[in-house]
Amino acid sequence: MVDIVARSDSGISLTDTVLINSVVWIRSLDEDELNPSRRMIEDLIPMAAAGHFAFEEKVVTSRTELLVLLDAVASAAQAGLRPILHFDCHGSAAEGIFLKPANEFCDWAELTARLRIINVATANNLCCVFAACFGMWHATHLRLSQPAPWYLVIAPENEISVGVLEERTADFYREVFASANITQAYERVLKPDLDLMLCKKVFAESLTRHIAVNCIGSQGRKRREEAVTAVLRGRGISSPTREQLAQARRDVKHRFQASQWVIDHFARTFLIGREPGIDVADLARLADNYARRERRHRERAKKQQH
Incomplete structure (x- = not known):
């Protein structure tokens, strides 16, 4: 060992x-x-x-x-x-x-x-x-x-x-x-x-970027709505009722936030049975910090252009 x-x-x-x-x-x-x-x-x-x-x-x-x-x-x-x-x-x-x-x-x-x-x-x-x-x-x-x-x-x-x-x-x-x-x-x-x-560092840092880039802010809202549309289409629903729409949104919500489901879903394949080494609180904190850093970088770049 x-x-x-x-x-x-x-x-x-x-x-x-x-x-x-x-x-x-x-x-x-x-x-x-x-x-x-x-x-x-x-x-x-x-x-x-x-x-x-x-x-x-x-x-x-x-x-x-x-x-x-x-x-x-x-x-x-x-x-x-x-x-x-x-x-x-x-x-x-x-x-x-x-x-x-x-x-x-x-x-x-x-x-x-x-x-x-x-x-x-x-x-x-x-x-x-x-x-x-x-x-x-x-x-x-x-x-x-x-x-x-x-x-x-x-x-x-x-x-x-x-x-x-x-x-x-x-x-x-x-x-x-x-x-x-x-x-x-x-x-x-x-x-x-x-x-x-x-591999565990790659896992944590890649999942952090995934949550920060794809699940937070306007991009996250866009991807959630695309997932809702896909769920409804899969159920054969083209004109959903308010209740059907709300249920579809509940069904996909866990995919687009720092959740245990997201950690387990990717860890099961990528880590081949090893424990991921992070929990939901870690992932939420890391994703929030990453998103903040990226916003600061964009703001600095925007200022430099003016």
């Missing part, structure tokens, strides 16, 4: 535990790029053994080999594998993971879809480290309506040098194996050159 301790920018505190029992190092590099990778692996193998973690190095040379490997990881996860997937390769913001020597990409959407399958198989315990430029760009494919592709990911948003990775990777894993606290290891060793995302 590895501990998670984190605090989001919106003030959400998270203390949690993730199950990890192995590191799967996925490498796709040219022969002339292997020396730094080999040195890191030579350091990690004895560390993992000392910390009672399994360590596997998997070499993939094409998109097809990567997808086959990820399918195998998903099958192993159903049998108890709880890995950190470490991607040792190149990346492109627009095109995804670059696989050599085939010189082809696995795009971020396809990779994220495969990671979702693995994370479901691990019961939301998958951790990923992208030692690849622009690795965090895969997060543009996160959706609250789909399972999270990982419990935790560490990746650069922009380019990152091989020198930084070689200098810090062994120290990061040494800290993880010794302290059993992956967020602490990130804070001490990899920040700020790489970023960290937790």
